[in-house]
Amino acid sequence: MSFDLVFFGGTGDLTWRKLMPALFQAWRHGKLPAQGRILAVARDERSDASYRQWLKDKLTSGDDLAKRPTEDEFERFAALVHYLRMDLSQPGDYAVLRQWLQTRQADTVVMYLATSPHLFPVICEQLGAAGLNHPAVRVVLEKPLGHDLASAQAINRAVGAVFSERQALRIDHYLGKPSVQNLMALRFGNVLFEPLWRRESIANIQITLAESLGVGTRGDFYDRTGALRDMVQNHALQLLTMVAMEPPSSADADAIRDEKLKVLRSLKPFDAASVARDVVRGQYRAGTVGGMSVPGYLDEAKVPAGSHTETFVALRCEVQNWRWAGVPFYLRTGKRLAHRHAEIVVNFRPTPHSIFPGTQPPNQLVIKLQPDDGLQLHLLAAKGALGPDLAGDHQAEHLSPVSLDLDFDKAFPTDRVGAYERMLLDALAGRLNLFVRSDEQEQAWRWVEPILEAWRHDGSGLKTYSAGTWGPAAASALVARDGFAWAEES
Structure with a gap:
């Protein structure tokens, strides 16, 4: 199975503390599906190479020595990792994301929203407008989902207007x-x-x-x-x-x-x-x-x-x-x-x-x-x-x-x-x-x-x-x- 995994909030704490280390361990354990690509999305101006170096510095400085990648392991894992600068409020940037994804037709596309929840509605709306809500796409919503019932319902309505319930994955890592x-x-x-x-x-x-x-x-x-x-x-x-x-x-x-x-x-x-x-x-x-x-x-x-x-x-x-x-x-x-x-x-x-x-x-x-x-x-x-x-x-x-x-x-x-x-x-x-x-x-x-x-x-x-x-x-x-x-x- 081929996949594209897109991290919105690609330079945020959650991404480098939890998500990228978890993906590296999945790769190390041989559990990641074949033909995968990982795309980090953020507002910073970076190239693939500079993002990979930034990520290497983070992964190799972890407290758990057994989970740190070796030089060779990181080089092979980093080949899967790419970077795209995006302003999440600009429709044109979602068109660039669509073009990047369309360079091949992955079996599965997962959009992981590791951002502040107030951005969930605008991201989902723009993904829908760009046609990035087709059946092969899933969206993962990181907590907290809302500040109270009303805000949670508003987020769910915004997500539900673009993605079906089976496409919307609300994560609770416990x-x-x-x-x-x-x-x-x-x-x-x-x-x-x-x-x-x-x-x-x-x-x-x-x-x-x-x-x-x-x-x-x-x-x-x-x-x-x-x-x-x-x-x-x-x-x-x-x-x-x-x-x-x-x-x-x-x-x-x-x-x-x-x-x-x-x-x-x-x-x-x-x-x-x-x-x-x-x-x-x-x-x-x-x-x-x-x-x-x-x-x-x-x-x-x-x-x-x-x-x-x-x-x-x-x-x-x-x-x-x-x-x-x-x-x-x-x-x-x-x-x-x-x-x-x-x-x-x-x-x-x-x-x-x-x-x-x-x-x-x-x-x-x-x-x-x-x-x-x-x-x-x-x-x-x-x-x-x-x-x-x-x-x-x-x-x-x-x-x-x-x-x-x-x-x-x-x-x-x-x-x-x-x-x-x-x-x-x-x-x-x-x-x-x-x-x-x-x-x-x-x-x-x-x-x-x-x-x-x-x-x-x-x-x-x-x-x-x-x-x-x-x-x-x-x-x-x-x-x-x-x-x-x-x-x-x-």
Whole structure:
């Protein structure tokens, strides 16, 4: 299969930090289809040669030495890479793009919009006017898609006027993580867990997306966005749907996305009272991370003085259906937390009657998303060493926690692909399973909007937390109110 992959925003952070490294790894792994061309589009005046040199400097300075290209590898990969200067508001520049694409007839053309979302409508409109929306073309839309429901709907209308729903791929790279794919395999490829995957066996589910970094140089962008829009509306809710969805009828993309949409529509809606009770928002102040002092959010570059933008969100929600009625789902995300990790923790109910002495922790399934991918199942086992009971007249067996630990890097050492690598390959192949449909995206916005509205009318609820901690104390209290604790506090 021949392909042309066009990156709008070809000199932007996302392109050189994530997309080009992922493409290089796909090429290195022999997974890129044959006869491919990669075109970077931006406003700078560059030649193919100067862009390739710029890209080489970026790829060879990465922190992961194993992912850096050798001189020979880069030369061969760079032969696929080209550059085109474009002003995205000028129709004539799209005609030049069309001429470049028409120098051959690729089987597939993917337009990746790695730009600010406010440019999505004009890019799609101009692509349509230039005739670059024919059936072989797909467009990939990078998050965030909109600032609220109205802006998301406006973008979807603009995209939908030019491209069909099957041509428009809304990317959420968390869905490309191997652990998320193995969550599907765990539930729907094995008989073991499905009978237990319901309210009778599960006490609560926790989803944590924690970052130890601050906002860095992105203070102006982040202050307009905040943690709720940046992480909860998309990543966290998509993970929730994967955990809570009913078994789809097939592995077809729409069969899966139909079930995810049902979960989003089943989420208990918020109002002002439940936002005050069940949502915690915080902002980091100065503290210590990894043994180093770090500034507070208000002292970061490009952050306005007195900003009330949240860098932390924890919330309690419920899925109102027969499978999950009464089971709390706790979502949590934040900047400058104690560690960088993302995980889903399924806490099972305790045994109804214990015949063993002492207090035993309930079983727990941990789906680790980053920095390591894997599954851990926490069980109880007998040590095999007996001790006298309180009466001293017979022996009593004591149980100890043990875990079954699956590290995907060790289990599949030669078949691993990163999240963006997987998503780019799926976009080229037209596999839609991991991309978000417009009705899913809009329903997620519809659910978070009451939280945003409540915050607009009440600026008094912002809690502070020291960098290097797990967020405001109110987040622990939120879970403790139900008699539970966050995984690291258990």
